Amino acid sequence: MTVKMKNQKIEAKELLPIIKYGDPILRKKVSNIVDFTHLPQMVTKMFNTMYEESGIGLAANQVGWSVNLLILDTSTIEEEDNCEAYIFVNSKITNTKGTVILEEGCLSVPDIRAEIERPATIKLQYQDLDQNFHERTFTGLVSRVIQHELDHLQGKLFVDYLPPAKRFLINKRLMEISKYGRPSTGIIL
Ligand code: ZN
Numbered sequence: 001m002t003v004k005m006k007n008q009k010i011e012a013k014e015l016l017p018i019i020k021y022g023d024p025i026l027r028k029k030v031s032n033i034v035d036f037t038h039l040p041q042m043v044t045k046m047f048n049t050m051y052e053e054s055g056i057g058l059a060a061n062q063v064g065w066s067v068n069l070l071i072l073d074t075s076t077i078e079e080e081d082n083c084e085a086y087i088f089v090n091s092k093i094t095n096t097k098g099t100v101i102l103e104e105g106c107l108s109v110p111d112i113r114a115e116i117e118r119p120a121t122i123k124l125q126y127q128d129l130d131q132n133f134h135e136r137t138f139t140g141l142v143s144r145v146i147q148h149e150l151d152h153l154q155g156k157l158f159v160d161y162l163p164p165a166k167r168f169l170i171n172k173r174l175m176e177i178s179k180y181g182r183p184s185t186g187i188i189l
Helices: 002-011 039-052 140-153 164-180
Strands: 057-059 069-073 087-105 109-127 132-139
Touching: 039 057, 039 069, 039 087, 039 109, 057 132, 057 140, 069 140, 087 140, 109 140
Parallel strands: none
Antiparallel strands: 057 069, 069 087, 087 109, 109 132
């Protein structure tokens, strides 16, 4: 099986444990990166971990590094021409346009998925691994993943957007995640 082969290949590489809901690290706002020296190694480990966990985006504080770094790669589920892997350092949204409702999930909040409304298009200011500054507009799934990961870097999780009635439905599951790393049953809201 393709997936198994991929896993076996990655086994030799260093993977990082994903920090789960309930850990205070996920609620702490990260710092901007000043020293770029170790970023390439960090990013490689983050990509290996993200692919291993079948994620499409990962924020640095989800693996315990409280710095402004996020990666994403939607090519595993999208087949658009503009699919590529992205690395954003010290990124921030400078403009948004429109709104769209999309279903989200999170490696730190496993087995819980929910429809969340967010801006459709974003303008993002960021640095690359060589410290160069960029500003670029993103839309579609890439825009959505960036916003989800940027929330992580601000200490925010997608379940924070849920109205009380929906939040009530997942409270027990969130407690199970913080205790055992997974809820006893999954749910899609
Ligand atoms: Zn997440």
